Amino acid sequence: MKDRLDRLLKATIDECFEKNVLKRTPLPDYVIEIPNNPAHGHFATNLPMTLASVQHRSPREIASVIRDHLKNEDGFLENSEVAGPGFINFFVTAREWHRILSSIIDLKDDYGRSGAGSGQRVLVEFVSANPTGPLHLGHGRGAALGDTLCRLLSFCGYDVAREFYINDAGRQIHILGESIFSRFKQINNPEYPFPKNGYHGDYVLGLAKTISEQIDLETLSDGDAVHECSKMGKELMLKEIRQDLKRFGVDFDFWYSENDLLSSGLLKNTLETLKGNGLLYEQDGALWIRTADFGDDKNRVLKKMDGQFTYFASDISYHLEKHDRGFDRAIDIWGADHHGYIPRMKAALLSCGVPKDWLSVMLIQFVKLWRRGQEIRMSKRAGTFVTLQELLDEVGVDAARFVFLTKSHDSQLDFDIDLVKKQDSDNPVYYVQYAHARICSILRKAAEAGITMPDKTDGILDLVSLDEEMALIRTMAQFPIILTEICKTTEPHRLTYYLTELASSFHKYFNLGTKIPENRIITSKKDLSQARLLLVAGVRTVIANGLRLLGISAPQKM
RNA sequence: GCGCCUGUAGCUCAGCUGGAUAGAGCAGCGGACUUCUAAUCCGCAGGCCGCAGGUUCGAAUCCUGCCAGGCGCGCCA
CATH class of the missing domain: 3.40.50.620 (HUPs)
Structure with missing residues (x-):
């Protein structure tokens, strides 16, 4: 969705250049983000502000020009506005959000799966x-x-x-x-x-x-x-x-x-290779490697005076072997007390022609x-x-x-x-699991009441329209994006926060029904109930997929 | 002394490549169950984002310097 908006924005800028309402300049780095405050739109861009200095005009003025020429293909956008110091806020039509919900329902366990890694071979130790x-x-x-x-x-x-x-x-x-x-x-x-x-x-x-x-x-x-x-x-x-x-x-x-x-002779081979590359020398009765030439603080001992190999020696051999096994990348997870080893390990690998960023070390x-x-x-x-x-x-x-x-x-x-x-509300894991169990319970109740899930989502999803419902869809839409970002930054903890946020949106939504009967998920109107069941089924899918990735169970009952 | 990590609400922590009024949980106070699971929800209160400079239209976020805490700086494993 963000990509689509970006294409639309770029097309708009091109037209502004064509029509000479903006000076033709290279596009600076800008972002399209999801604002923290929902009042600031579903998406927002800072493009006008980044353009201000090259265009020599005020950000708000540029924002207005862009907004006026906005190419709204297929009625993708519901609305847009110039805001704050020079943001453009975008509101996407409900139909587009319903489409996303529909795809979540279709994809089920596969929602969020992507080819972002394009098959890159990674070894995680x-x-x-x-x-x-x-x-x-x-x-x-x-x-x-x-x-x-x-x-x-x-x-x-x-x-x-x-x-x-x-x-x-x-x-x-x-x-x-x-x-x-x-x-x-x-x-x-x-x-x-x-x-x-x-x-x-x-x-x-x-x-x-x-x-x-x-x-x-x-x-x-x-x-x-x-x-x-x-x-x-x-x-x-x-x-x-x-x-x-x-x-x-x-x-x-x-x-x-x-x-x-050691027994397979790999360490020996490694030493031969290092020697062949002129990286070894003897001093004080020990065998040394010139890691200092490759970014380490000093050279290191591989073989001690007593004839024993150091751990570093087998570690080098081990990592070179990993590389030989054809992995595109290696990720090591080490205790923080080993951080001093990173420069020497990288130096050793570099000395053997392994690129610097092939190994990344995550310290805990x-x-x-x-x-x-x-x-x-x-x-x-x-x-x-x-x-x-x-x-x-x-x-x-x-x-x-x-x-x-x-x-x-x-x-x-x-x-x-x-x-x-504590098996109570103090523990965030139960908060997320509870949301899942709650939805399962609702779906059971609906089945008992004879309310079936519709085969086709077309038309019926239009009944999903409350602010809280649309907010849920928007949060669910972020799931695949969050996952690819987590992979890029290797920060899995963000998933627990995301799931807590999604669970929170759901619990909030659920509680609307305790005050106003028409806001319950299972209502007296059959088609409305069906639409809402589809919505919460989508939430259940996303929570279940998230918990699975965390290696945590998604209980049907609690 | 040098290096890595951290410093955000009373406590434990989020804060995505710099963006609009800095968020959550716990703890505190006050509310919401005859009806879909109250392991839930709503409201109130609580912040020199360690300190000082700098870059920028804009800094919790980037840069520099200090301060504080943790962990390392072996021919140990």
């Missing part, structure tokens, strides 16, 4: 938690963000893959094994030393018990036992992580193991947990953290996902468990 402990709140935020982003991208025509990178090759896995083994020993000997930097969480004892039931650790040498504990502990944790994510509604397409990266700021008005400090090493499991047990998947997505990822999130737990 997120969560990627070390398999040394259960997922916690912070991972939950990353999971909700990443998964919803993927759902959105996919709906908007991108070819998306979800990937979880498993850090299963480093020393922390060994420390996990030591921690498990130590807990095992402590069952019979409480004095048995616990490793420095060990993992203190209660789950470690659980792992020790499970593992010792499966194999007899006592018969092995300590070294072998620790090795077994590492291997099995990692597998058990990974299994648990998968289950948690599944419960949270997140399915990954790929689980990429760092171990595989920390989640602070509040309970009974107190902040709960979280530390994985110390074992004081709230797991995703515990969170889901307490508040459920829907509320958790919604709350994680109500804040922009780059601002810190205060997660108040008590607030989210």
